[in-house]
Amino acid sequence: MTESNPAALARAAEAPATRPRSFAWNAGLVIGMGMLAVIVVAAVVSPLVLGDQATKIGGSPGLGSTPEHPLGTDTLGRDMLARTLVATQATVLMAFTATALSSVVGIAFGIGVWLAPRRVRELGLRFIEFAVSYPTMLVAIIVAAILGQGVVQVVVAVAVANIAGFARLTANLAAKISASEYVTTAKLMGVPTHRIALRHVLPNMAEPTLILIAGAFSGALVEISGLSFIGLGAQSPSFDWGTLLNDGLSRIVVNPVVILGPAVALTFASLAALLVGDGLAAAANPRSNSTRARIVRAQGEPVATGGDDVVLVADGITVLHGGTGKPLVDDVSFTIHRGEVLGIVGESGSGKSLTASVVAKLLGEGLEASARRLELGGTDLLGRVPDRVLASKIGLVYQDPGTALNPALVLGTQLSDVLTIRLGFSRRSALDLLARAFRAVKLTDPEGRLRQYPHQLSGGMKQRAMIASAMAGKPDLLIADEPTTALDVTVQREVLTLLKRMNVDSGTAVLFISHDLGVVRALCDRVLVMKDGRIVERIDDVATLSEDTVEHPYTKQLLAATPTVTIPAGGHS
Numbered sequence: 001m002t003e004s005n006p007a008a009l010a011r012a013a014e015a016p017a018t019r020p021r022s023f024a025w026n027a028g029l030v031i032g033m034g035m036l037a038v039i040v041v042a043a044v045v046s047p048l049v050l051g052d053q054a055t056k057i058g059g060s061p062g063l064g065s066t067p068e069h070p071l072g073t074d075t076l077g078r079d080m081l082a083r084t085l086v087a088t089q090a091t092v093l094m095a096f097t098a099t100a101l102s103s104v105v106g107i108a109f110g111i112g113v114w115l116a117p118r119r120v121r122e123l124g125l126r127f128i129e130f131a132v133s134y135p136t137m138l139v140a141i142i143v144a145a146i147l148g149q150g151v152v153q154v155v156v157a158v159a160v161a162n163i164a165g166f167a168r169l170t171a172n173l174a175a176k177i178s179a180s181e182y183v184t185t186a187k188l189m190g191v192p193t194h195r196i197a198l199r200h201v202l203p204n205m206a207e208p209t210l211i212l213i214a215g216a217f218s219g220a221l222v223e224i225s226g227l228s229f230i231g232l233g234a235q236s237p238s239f240d241w242g243t244l245l246n247d248g249l250s251r252i253v254v255n256p257v258v259i260l261g262p263a264v265a266l267t268f269a270s271l272a273a274l275l276v277g278d279g280l281a282a283a284a285n286p287r288s289n290s291t292r293a294r295i296v297r298a299q300g301e302p303v304a305t306g307g308d309d310v311v312l313v314a315d316g317i318t319v320l321h322g323g324t325g326k327p328l329v330d331d332v333s334f335t336i337h338r339g340e341v342l343g344i345v346g347e348s349g350s351g352k353s354l355t356a357s358v359v360a361k362l363l364g365e366g367l368e369a370s371a372r373r374l375e376l377g378g379t380d381l382l383g384r385v386p387d388r389v390l391a392s393k394i395g396l397v398y399q400d401p402g403t404a405l406n407p408a409l410v411l412g413t414q415l416s417d418v419l420t421i422r423l424g425f426s427r428r429s430a431l432d433l434l435a436r437a438f439r440a441v442k443l444t445d446p447e448g449r450l451r452q453y454p455h456q457l458s459g460g461m462k463q464r465a466m467i468a469s470a471m472a473g474k475p476d477l478l479i480a481d482e483p484t485t486a487l488d489v490t491v492q493r494e495v496l497t498l499l500k501r502m503n504v505d506s507g508t509a510v511l512f513i514s515h516d517l518g519v520v521r522a523l524c525d526r527v528l529v530m531k532d533g534r535i536v537e538r539i540d541d542v543a544t545l546s547e548d549t550v551e552h553p554y555t556k557q558l559l560a561a562t563p564t565v566t567i568p569a570g571g572h573s
């Protein structure tokens with residue numbers, strides 16, 4: 001089976017189905033669809049218009065290329081161009097039917113295996129492993145030889161040979177989906193198995209499966225033509241591209257032009273299917289083509305001003321939803337000074353993370369962002385900023401260290417990447433630097449930790465490692481997006497203490513995002529309160545913060561609902 005692009009399949013399978021993604025048309029997909037349209041028109045129209053010409057015996061047999069017969073004639077005087085075009089219908093229909101059969105049976109098998117009881121599942125998985133170990137063409141030849149010659153036999157043979165590929169992909173995808181909480185919950189609530197398969201499992205594997213179907217169709221065209229070429233497929237007077245290739249083979253030396261038609265048609269159709277498959281992969285995952293949304297310079301005089309020790313000036317950050325034009329962040333302005341911790345607090349969906357991702361130039365696809373001014377450490381972020389420069393100026397700490405770290409790589413390998421690739425350190429000096437940074441965040445046995453996998457560290461240790469790695473490059477600004485939300489309360493306190501200490505010791509400015517005003521109050525020098533994409537309150541004096549000193553009802557509400565969190569002064573535990 002032709003798996004058009006395994007990396008694309010993997011990416012499509014990885015993409016979470018939570019937020020609706022935009023479908024981005026791309027050149028490959030448009031060209032592939034255009035080529036497929038040509039094939040469909042040829043398949044429908046040619047038998048009606050050229051049917052007689054393609055089958056009428058007589059005329060001049062064995063001709064080479066002439067103005068009347070550009071691709072020559074066969075030994076019975078039939079026009080090869082007409083025969084090639086007319087054979088499109090039979091060939092494409094056969095490949096289509098074989099692909100449809102193999103995908104339906106293979107997908108049902110792959111999903112069924114994962115929803116079956118454990119013993120049946122083990123047996124099914126072993127069977128799939130066994131089946132995919134045989135080359136598709138070999139299986140197709142064996143099955144066709146058992147079934148005998150003929151169109152139906154060849155279609156069944158190619159379908160059988162391709163089932164294992166579909167079953168393997170869907171079993172792998174279903175393994176991940178059936179372990180998800182929504183499937184477990186559905187099972188516990190007694191939802192029937194077929195309903196779980198249709199409702200939960202199938203829709204979540206649609207993208208990679210579609211891509212595989214396109215690749216399988218391309219493969220089936222070649223396999224069916226191959227079987228017809230060796231005499232197992234369409235029998236005279238029926239014909240497809242494979243039989244035309246076979247007819248032409250005996251005369252290839254004296255009249256090579258007669259095999260040109262079926263050879264070009266087969267290549268053209270396979271290429272069309274592959275382009276559509278890869279195009280679908282790229283369209284389903286727009287990040288594969290463009291990594292980030294652009295941030296444009298907005299008109300108007302900047303109002304936010306800096307000072308001598310200002311690190312970040314953000315003026316008029318606005319983020320619009322690309323499809324609807326709805327503002328998600330609306331004219332947000334702030335500055336951060338050297339050594340300062342600025343907190344952004346607000347409920348879920350208020351635009352905190354989007355604001356931070358504009359600053360880090362990591363805004364996701366489907367969004368339109370602008371700002372009047374965005375400067376970090378004197379660098380204009382609205383112009384072209386090399387990734388190397390950005391990586392040296394900004395450190396990032398994410399919410400869940402469990403998902404921010406790659407479970408398949410030891411810490412030293414993954415955390416040293418940014419230092420070696422972006423900041424030009426040698427691997428040895430990057431590891432030395434990381435070991436020092438690990439020691440600074442009080443991780444015991446730093447050299448040993450660098451050789452460990454993420455699962456060998458606790459949640460708090462992983463977050464310490466992330467902070468150490470973010471600070472190792474001595475950034476101007478550390479962006480910490482809810483860095484303690486995924487941690488339990490005692491570990492949360494440790495991590496906050498550590499952040500404060502790093503901030504005090506190194507003077508690095510910190511943009512700290514949280515939905516928890518208690519945590520923000522304990523750590524930050526100033527606080528911005530966001531609601532519905534806007535800053536609704538600026539708290540400059542955190543020390544005296546109380547329900548009486550704030551104005552906006554939302555801030556009062558937040559304060560009333562906030563337990564007090566304390567961290568030792570200066571962050572020294």
Ligand SMILES: Nc1ncnc2c1ncn2[C@@H]1O[C@H](COP(=O)(O)OP(=O)(O)OP(=O)(O)O)[C@@H](O)[C@H]1O
Nearest residue numbers: 328347348349350351352353354355364365366515
């Ligand atoms: N790539 C995107 N495409 C479309 N909408 C998006 C995208 N990213 C974020 N949004 C929407 O923008 C709004 C603000 O999102 P943001 O992630 O900034 O919220 P937040 O305040 O950080 O919330 P949380 O605390 O839950 O992370 C939300 O309504 C979110 O659904």
